[in-house]
Amino acid sequence: MSNPIVREIARVAGRRLGVPEADVLKIITTPPSDELGDYALPCFAFAQRQKRPPHEVARELAEALREAEHVVKAEAAGPYVNVTVDRAALLRFIVGAILEQGERYGGGDEGRGRTIVIDYSSPNIARPFSIAHLRSTALGNALKRLFRHLGYRVVGVNHLGDWGTQFGALIAAYKRWGSRERVERENVYELFRLYVKFHEEAEKDPKLEEEARLWFKKLEEGDQEALELWRWFVELSWRAFRRYYELLGVEFEEVRGESAYRDRTGPLIEELLKKGIARESEGAVIIPFDDEGDKGEGEGEGMPPLLLRKRDGTTLYATRDLAAALYHYETYRFYKKLYVVGAEQSLHFKQLFKALERMGHEWARDLVHVAFGMVLFEDKKMSTRKGRVIFLEEVVRKATQRTREIIESIAKTADLTPEEKDRVAQDVGVSAVLYSQLSRSRTQDIHFRWEEVLNFEGKSGPYVQYTHARMAGVLRRAGVSTSTPPQPDEVDYGVLTHPHEVALAKKLELFPQKVRQAVEEYDPFPVAEYLADLAAAANKFYDTCRVLGEEPAVERARLALVRATKTVLKTGLELLGLKAPERM
């Protein structure tokens, strides 16, 4: 919270007690209920510092604050001071700031001059896009937009899984059971079928694994047949993935798969061996973390080694990840690089970062593993190998279809053309899917449930969008031009006295800090949760306070509030990577 009134409260209280304004600002909260006041000051900390009883300090502060500008009431309630401020002034500050700043509201320039590289989505291609990949995609995309809002330069990187033993497996499977026309017809779904079949068969016949490793070895050695098949699979898959990303509205500044680093891994391993950072062990090349080569305070102790090269001479994803980190630092000199990757890979990143530190790169501490929980289906982990997965296409199709049904049942959208309805159905359906991924804090596992993803009532993407469309509807009917904000002196905020009006405005005030919280925690969740909250406040207001046709002063003020609300809802939705249709 930071409006001129709160700052004034902090200033007056701070001066009275002889503590810095900033210290007071930090502890200012809101009372449990609106009737008690607008802001509250718990006095425990001050009391302790002055060795006086809290209620005494509270009484003293209450008295002092009564003299502060815009304060209409200040009362001690035990150890708390509850402050009621001039609501008209408060609303003018809040709503005025939003109308003036428009979609820049909640943003800033604290990131200016800093580049953030975000590795997200990064699916293993050669199989359909599953909802396991959806979470990284949704999180990364939202983080990208949030950081941008604060002035950072952001490079979104799709580090495609287009190299590795899995391609050996795929080639082996294709050679055994595949057919060209079937792959051409079924695309990634056929590749997926082959992949699943491979693992089923491999359980019965372990020799298959050997075959897969052999094919990957050939691939790394530049075997023509292997390379041709690989290239074909990759092209085919990438074409399918581009469609998925288009559907989701997700873009990348850099699409560079693991295969892009395949020429760098050899020299890198040699260098690490020469420097004594890596060594051979059981025929493989590793970076050990259990010896005294680690000067850190024992955090390397007991950590398994990082494998760079297998006994058969082929590389691992760790090797390519190492090369990619080096490449990204050289290319972007990033302020931070974020890896939006599932928590099950925590150890891998710990090892990776430690390895870079050993190599003497002080920027290794700027690498962050933004770990997130799994997406469970029927309370169990999904498994691509076992074919227990849900594909994005199906989820989006169902969500879009559901939206379309609702649109058809609503008279308000009857005049939309079929094309417009399709557009809106997709925008809303996709948002429902994306929101489901952002509506839990990062570390929580997500239980994927059809009935939940397809329920658009309550906390959901469509709920927020619907509220936005309602606000848009009021403005449209009012004939308010959206390009020119009303002049501050045209609006008398003093007429906004209904509790729902005040509550809504206070909610609007929280947006900037939610954006910052999201960025600090590398988690869009606080913003997602906030938007649902804001929408709830907006709907309560809408339900009780009529806008159009009220007396002019009231209508003007409420229109300003509606407009500010619409602005924040839209900005928030877009920061999460969701669409904000005017009608739906």
Add this chain to the structure above:
RNA sequence: GCGCCCGUAGCUCAGUGGACAGAGCGCUGGCCUGCGGAGCCAGAGGUCGGAGGUUCAAUUCCUCCCGGGCGUACCA
């Protein structure tokens, strides 16, 4: 075994060193002859996994225990 994550209402999840622990779903009952009912209002529903400790104050911090998940050298 070791490391990390999780344990709060029937379900899915917020929350926080401080004033009576919140939301959504589900359930029960209300609200469309005035701006969009994908909405709103009301109700029922909780030993905040357990035990200690730190503190004026713990659901929040520390320790231990219990339960669940993930990871733990040739997959990504």
